[in-house]
Amino acid sequence: MIVSKKLAIRMIQTGLAIFIAGPLLYLLLYWWTLDVPLWQHIIENQFFPLIRNSIILLVGVGFGTSVLGVGLAWLTYRYRFTGSAFLTGALILPLAIPAYVQGFIYLGILDVSGPFQTYLRAMWPDVGFINARHPFGVIWVMSWVLYPYVYLLTRQAFSKLDRSQIEVARLAGFSKRRIFFKLIFPMIRPGWLAGLTLVWMETLADFGTVSLFGFSTFTTAIYKTWFDFYSLATAAQLSSLLMLVAFLLLWWEKRSESHIRHDSNSTPWAAQRLTGKHRFLVSLVCWTALGTALIVPVIQLVYWSFQAPAHTLQTLIDPFWNSVLLAVMAAGVITVFAYIQSLINYRRTDPVLDRLVPLTKLGYALPGTVVAVSTLLWFSHIETFLSDWLHIEVYLTGTVLGLLLAYLIRFFSLASQSLVDSFARMELSVNDAARTLGAGPWKRFRQIVWPLTRPGALAALLLVCTEVIKELPATLLLRPFGWDTLALKVYQWTNEAMWVNAAMPALLLIITGTLPLWLFRPREEKNVKA
């Protein structure tokens, strides 16, 4: 009985992992053939500069999101100031802005023909032309859309800080700086790293933003190899190298994750109400951050929207509902699967299954179109297999079911990352005590596991909602006819460099994406000391 149960769990787990990682592992099959002249060309002309560029981007965006994310989390956790209750929640909203949309907004404002430089040249003709399409520009734009991951997860970690240890350190005469770096930082490190991993995976996968800035990375090389050299095989080979990097990243993150120790008896730390100069400064910093990340881009989009043809809004009603429907369905499906996986995993340390977990997360780090195409190939194999061997005709490609499965492959990692923390906080001893007292599995689940993990499940649900609303490449390639989404409407115009026409769908997309985020926003803690 015990053996068969264990076996059943292993099978469920392995099946899920194979299904999710399947299309990505499929990329490895492309190593059978090698386009030698093309590889030679890539290595001689692109390889090392591109790797250097990718590293610059990862380091830059990692630094930018860490400073913004950890800094803002610290300020909103530690202090109370003008608007702090609102800012605590609102600072995650920039997550609703697709990075390439933020990119074209900032280029629209700051590029040589934009209002900023036009004004500068009118006032001071000697200024000349400032290069806005600079590596720093990409780092800037991506940091401002991705920092919320770090903010969110470090802020959760801050709210679990134990006051008693800090007070001991203070009494022992440690400086504030020393307390932060030696005591507080190690405690929030897992949260910070979890956020940073998500940031890095999105950075690795990005194609839209870097293209706008003409910044060539490893990912742009994958596209180039496929679209320009017509070699899907070589593109798949390059993708599998990227997959290896992502795998190492996840493995490294998982190792740090296992150090988390949760002490449920910790005494929370009271926030400090700021006054005078300090209140002004901290408010200024946080409001400027929100302004740069969200308010300025939204104002620019509103301004462009007024220039677009008035009937645009009518054409967006159906795409809006499609986006909402797909997001809700996908979020439900993905959360259920991620939850089941976490549930199976949390109390077992099975070395084989543990190694499967990072495999299921790779979809988030690969360029979207590559994931979309490998998913497509995967589906076509499943379809052929079912039809040839079992005589069942199943259509996945071009159906809503197929699209939902593609989202599952892509966003599974996001959902399971959101659940990690909740499950880590659950104490096995409580569950075991309940079992000893004779509570059945369903009762234990309902009364112990679910209440403790509900916040994580909700987080997964809402984060996936926002991501699906933003998703483009898989939707583009795998959608059923007529299932246009808001992201698709944005692409339709940005593809032709018509930013003004893209503004209204982009604005609606951002508004739609902020709704789940707002429901899920972090709240300001209650205890404050004067």
Next chain:
Amino acid sequence: MKRIPYFLALTTLASGLFAAPLVVYSERSEQLIKPLLDRYTEVTGIDVQVLTDNAAPLVARLQAEGKRTPADILITVDAGNLWQASQSGMLASIDSDILEARVPDYLQDPDNQWFALTVRARTIVYHTDRVKPEQLSTYEALADPEWKGRLCLRTSKKVYNQSLVGSLINRLGEDNARAVVDGWVNNLATAPQSSDTVAMEALLAGQCDVTLVNTYYLGRMQKNDPTLPLAIYWPNQETSGVHINVSGAGVTRHSKQPEAAQAFLEWMVSDEAQQIYASLDMEFPVVDGVALDPIVSAWGPFKPDTRPVYKAGEFQRQAVMLMDTAGYR
């Protein structure tokens, strides 16, 4: 010729009563093709469904779907991708007198796997305050030192530039083509832009004086503001002619209704469809005698390069490699 659409309409209407919808995989953005498809439905009663994406993923989808594909027609916006689709065996040869008669030879696949539907000219655009048309002559001449720091170019990652450089290789040989591209790179005022529109905006801002664009991008800008100080120059008129690319279409190998798909392509080269198609994006019709958009006709006539456009596909790889080694990003 005028009778063709009516004849077509009648025959296709009859089959349209029972026909499944035609499915189009299109690289062309939806807003630039949907009105035309709607018109086809109006004329014939046949429903047309469209799925848009880049050409490479669409071809990959055709390959993955194989016999199960719902697609009847593939539309792309450049000859290179059409060539690639035919190389991958995803298109069927079409035997059509109408298409043969209406589409010039250099605008179709030698094996009749695809036909151009519109012509897109890639030409020189200059700032009228800072450049006189007499200073311009050919694409090659933009490599001359007098344009040092005055040239803007879109990124080499765009297929239009790859086809252009491919045509240089085809015409001048690899060494001479390389000298031209080296010269362009030397003359760049700033790093290559992400789109033709952004390159022309840099001209307007004063960062550079000349650039190379597909004409319809200028058309769109002139539609918004006819007073822009930008003008078109048709290069290589004494020699090879203006470099052209095409948007075109073919019938998929595994289409369930190849006759209906072929009838659709034949309608696409009718006078009516040509006029709608070309004016949707201010491109040039492949058929003579179709009225042009007023903005387009104001640019005047030009001599096109009539070397077969499928060569763009053959030379694409070599062209991309050449641009990479020349440091044209």
